Amino acid sequence: MIYAALTEAVSKDLLKEGAEKTVVDVIGTLLGAAVNTNDNALGDDRFRKLLEKKFDVVLVSPFLCSEAGYHLAHRSDAALVMYFTGQVLNSTIF
Numbered sequence: 246m247i248y249a250a251l252t253e254a255v256s257k258d259l260l261k262e263g264a265e266k267t268v269v270d271v272i273g274t275l276l277g278a279a280v281n282t283n284d285n286a287l288g289d290d291r292f293r294k295l296l297e298k299k300f301d302v303v304l305v306s307p308f309l310c311s312e313a314g315y316h317l318a319h320r321s322d323a324a325l326v327m328y329f330t331g332q333v334l335n336s337t338i339f
Contacts (some may be wrong), residue, residue: 279309286313296320304328 254274286292292313300321305314307327318325 276309283310283312287316292317299323302326 295317298321300317300323302324303314303318303321304326305311305318306329308329311327315325317323
């Protein structure tokens with residue numbers, strides 16, 4: 246829900262006709278939202294309960310702040326898998 250609202254706001258700033266903002270201008274907004282979201286996760290009781298469980302694998306998105314996922318993997322001695330859907334955009338097509 247937060248992600249959808251954030252991407253909607255950023256998209257409007259970048260895609261509206263005559264937009265004066267660039268991708269570089271909105272990076273600060275994205276970073277701030279990522280830090281706040283991560284901080285909220287680390288302080289949430291539901292996340293703290295997850296820290297008491299054992300996981301074999303933790304999947305995180307490496308986009309900006311993913312410390313909650315890194316911490317969960319470390320505490321569980323789990324394999325850390327980083328996946329970003331943008332990876333398919335970086336593949337070379339011959």
